[in-house]
Amino acid sequence: MMGFPFIRRQAFTCLALLVLPLGSWAESPDPLDVQAATPALHYQSPLKAYQGFSEQPLHNWREANELVGRIGGWRTYAQEPWESPSAEPAAESSAKEQHHGHH
Numbered sequence: 001m002m003g004f005p006f007i008r009r010q011a012f013t014c015l016a017l018l019v020l021p022l023g024s025w026a027e028s029p030d031p032l033d034v035q036a037a038t039p040a041l042h043y044q045s046p047l048k049a050y051q052g053f054s055e056q057p058l059h060n061w062r063e064a065n066e067l068v069g070r071i072g073g074w075r076t077y078a079q080e081p082w083e084s085p086s087a088e089p090a091a092e093s094s095a096k097e098q099h100h101g102h103h
Contacts, residue, residue: 029036068074 029038
């Protein structure tokens with residue numbers, strides 16, 4: 001019956017954790033007392049660090065397309081983070097195009 005003292009200790013620990021916050025509740029000011037001192041509230045807007053839209057400089061679209069091609073094209077952007085990159089994206093598309101004509 002070695003488990004019984006361990007269970008009693010766990011139960012006592014849980015009870016202590018439930019009772020400890022009661023002390024902090026007892027120290028709270030009475031919500032109905034108008035003269036009760038309350039701590040000052042500090043509010044920080046979540047929009048404090050917001051940056052509005054700003055125009056981006058235009059780039060050469062050919063260079064942008066070449067960059068996307070070097071990165072791996074739309075398949076790279078559409079890929080889920082846990083997926084590994086496909087070895088031959090160009091071979092897959094050419095195989096699909098050949099099969100597509102046989103309806």
